Amino acid sequence: MSQVIAPPVPSAPPAARRRDPVPWLLLLGTVAQVALRLWLARARTAPVADPDDTSYLAGARWLAGGPGADLTGHTFYQAGYPLLISPLHWFTDDPATVYTGVMAINALVGAALFPMGVAALRRLGLGRRAALPLAFAAALLPASTFFGMFALTDAILPTLVLGWLLLLDRFVRTGRAVDGTLASLVAAYACFTHSRGEVVLAVHVLALLATRRREMSAGLVMAAGGYLAASAVNDALRRSLYPGGARDMAGLLQERLTSVSGQAWSLSGMAGQVWYLVVGTWGLAGIGLVATFAALGRRETRLMAGVLLTTTFGIAYASEAALADEHRVGNFAYGRYLALLALVYVLIAVAVLFRATARNVLRASLAGILIAAGTGATVLLYAGTRLRTHQFIGFDFPETNFLTQDRTQFRLVLATVVATGLLTVLVAAGLLAGRRSGGVWAVALVLLVVNATAMVDIMGDGKRVAPTPPLPAASERGGVVVDRSLHWVARIKLTDPVWWTRIGWIDAAHRAPARGVCTVVVPAATDGTPPTGTWPGHPAGWLTRTGGAGVAAWVAWYDPHCGAATAATGPAAGRPGGH
Incomplete structure (x- = not known):
């Protein structure tokens, strides 16, 4: 018997490995975020939100070796944000060119919220295909975009806080010393930029201690060193730009904390900030708050939920207690101080929409609406007629001006009703279109349209901001x-x-x-x-x-x-x- 040995059959060429598109999508999405933010800021060539705008610019000029200014009697504007934009003065002294550069820096920092948002949604249990469009839409939330149109530290705080939470969460889960150290560095820089960052740093230190890990020591050293370095630079800035002293916030804070009327002011104002947080995110932050409170009951999520809630209410209470009564409506309901956390709660809400059961989604939505109603009622009861007789400043209410289409007065009830309607549309889009790609794209599209429309409406017709006429x-x-x-x-x-x-x-x-x-x-x-x-x-x-x-x-x-x-x-x- 003869054996016929067939010639070997050439194997099929290995299938060409498909390149992972996610890195490219992240890059393209980030570039698109930068472009959108620059387009929204196309008319911004001079400060308008004074004294804040100008004070940060003056600090940057001084840090770059320029002449600085005399800001005696005003609030102390810390050095973290001015330090970031100060290199612009190495290339030009022209105020309009510097301000345009500030808008570019703000756009780059703000655009980082998109890839960080993807990371957060992945951490919250969503797949990559769902996380990409949802994070892109959420990153354009007015709370995390509007302040990037000004030379304000609020332009970078949302990015700092989200980065801090991601790093701290990874340290809690892995125990790697490098994660705790990096989280401490970011928390210290947040403290370097604004007094709200002092709350962030304090909560961060408590969180490190609560982990009871040996690796926390490196993070504690970094937090202490960062705080001391920030204090040294801030003290130097204060001595130069505030020769006659800055506004005394500590004295007002002590007075509020030790009196019944001060506590009523602080607690009511805190409720007003929570109301704005919910309404200014189209109701989504209400779902996020409910989910975060629920996470306190689970051992594996208790610490990070406590960190987020303590930071939220700590900032709201402390900032309101130190807020001078300027006879403005914003004293009673204000969104700026909690805007740094708005995107975090929206991302949590989005995760709830696609991970919880339909029944729990509806329960969380209803509870979020009740939070808005309860905090809004608190504002109405405490402020009363002052909501009509005090000064209304449109800059204080970008989202509610959009919701009510009224830039002349504060309409709390109407804003709450419209935000509830938008929340209903978002929840319905997710539930009716299903939990797969159809629902993801439906929610992402609705959220993107609402956020983009709101920002276009808020920023107006795009006419160039005229600089102050120069001196001869x-x-x-x-x-x-x-x-x-x-x-x-x-x-x-x-x-x-x-x-x-x-x-x-x-x-x-x-x-x-x-x-x-x-x-x-x-x-x-x-x-x-x-x-x-x-x-x-x-x-x-x-x-x-x-x-x-x-x-x-x-x-x-x-x-x-x-x-x-x-x-x-x-x-x-x-x-x-x-x-």
């Missing part, structure tokens, strides 16, 4: 001083365009300008007196230029020959102390 060109080689009677708004608004020197003070009615001073700014007359009559004792040959409006209207008196005169004396003459 002759001023740019010499000192600038303002009369002590000039309204603080006018002085603050001049801080950014006067980039070459620190603005000093003068009593123009009784004192002549010092040598090297090229410009003296005095209040514009309110009785019809022409600009040339606003400073009877001005030096001979000086000219005028007007600017500002209302209480912030000013007249700049300047020496047209001052530029040439000071140029001969060298750069030092252009930076007089002015104090």
Whole structure:
């Protein structure tokens, strides 16, 4: 018998390995987030949210080696955010160019919320295909996007807080010292940027201690070192930019904590912040809050749920207790202080929509609506007629202005009803379209449309923000001083365009300008007196230029020959102390 050996059959070429598309989708989604945020900020070339906007810019200029400013009497604006944007001054001194660069930095930091949101949703149990579109839509939430349109520390706080929570959660689960150390670094930087970060750092330290892990020691050392370094830089900034002292928040906080009326103010304001958190996220944060409270009952999630809730209510209570009564509606219901946590609760809510049973989703939705109703009722009962008689500032209410389509007054009930309606649509989209890809894309699409529409509506028609009219060109080689009677708004608004020197003070009615001073700014007359009559004792040959409006209207008196005169004396003459 012969044996026939067949020639070997060539094996089929191995199937080409498909490249994982997720990294590319993350990259493209992040680029899209940057582009969308830059488009929304296309008109932003100058500060408008004063004194906050200008104060952060002044801090950045000082940290880059520039002249800084005198912000005596204002709230202390910490150095964390100014340090991030200060390198812009290495390349340009032009205020409009610097502000445009700030918008770019904000967009880059804000866009990081998309990949971090994907990581959070994956951590919450969703698959990659579900996490990508849902995180992209959620990242454009107004609470985590709107403040990126300004030079405000609120532009980076949502990214810092989400990063901190992700790192801390990983440390709790794995016990790796590097995770605890990185989480401590981020928490310390949050403390470096705003007083709300002090709550974050305090909760972080307590969480590390609660883990009872040996590896927590590295994290505790990093937290302590970061706090000390942040305090040193903040102290240096305070000494330079607040020579006469900053607003005393600690005294007001102590007074509120030790009086019945202060406690009523603080607790009611805390309720108002929680109301805004829920309504300003179209009701989703209500579901997130309910789910987080429920997580306290499970051993494996108890610690992180406690961290999130303690941070939330700690920030809401402490910020309200230290908030001065400025006779504005925002004293009673305000969304800015908890905006740094809004995306976290929305991501939790989205996970609930696709992981919990339909019955539990409906229960959580109803409980979230009741939270909004209860906290809203608390605001109505405590504030009463003050919601109508106090000053309404549209900047304080971006989301509710959109919900009510009214930028002139605060309409708590209508905003609650409309937010409840949007929540119903989102929940229905998820339940009716199913738990698979259909439901994911339905919820993501609805959430994306609502968030994008809200941001377009909030930002208006995109007209360019006009910078404060500059002082005469002759001023740019010499000192600038303002009369002590000039309204603080006018002085603050001049801080950014006067980039070459620190603005000093003068009593123009009784004192002549010092040598090297090229410009003296005095209040514009309110009785019809022409600009040339606003400073009877001005030096001979000086000219005028007007600017500002209302209480912030000013007249700049300047020496047209001052530029040439000071140029001969060298750069030092252009930076007089002015104090």
